[in-house]
Amino acid sequence: MAWIMLLVAGLFEVVWAYSMKQSAGFTRLLPTLVTIVGMVISFVLLSAAMRSIPLGTAYTIWTGIGAVGAFLVGVAVLGEQVNTMRVIAAVLIVSGLVLMKLSAE
Template identity: 50%
Template sequence: MAWIYLFIAGLLEIVWAIGLKHTEGFTRPGVTALTLSAMVASFALLGLALRTLPVGTGYAVWTGIGAVGTAIIGIAVLKEPSSAPRLISIALILAGIVGLKLSA
């Protein structure tokens, strides 16, 4: 169950990271509420996952999912640059996530 909690927490991290951009400095109440809700839920699920997973593994996977997902959405939806070094770096983060999962 811990890995499921961690995966959902990582997805919620993507939601709040992208949401931060759309709050426009927390001036949009609806988007701000959604962003803050995703933030709280993400941290709560991370906390549940860390009951049984090592903190280093759990935190690294959580931030990795958030970083990779946010970067991919940035490229695909927000039209951010997709240079080769950036894509290689995303792939390396993804490889680290897989490595941590396999070694846990």
């Protein structure tokens, strides 16, 4: 269950990162509210997952999901640049996440 909470926490990190971008520096109310709610949910789930997952593992996986997820949303939704270096960077992050998960078992 802790791993599911961690995954969902990472997905909410992507939600709040995207909505923060949409808030235009917290000048738009609805995206600002989504950012705040997303942050709270993400942190609560991360905290709950850390009850049974080591700090280093949980935090690394949470930030990795957020980083790769934000990259994918940026490309797919916001039309951000895709190039070889950015794709390799994302692959390396995912590789690190897999290794971190395997090391926690």
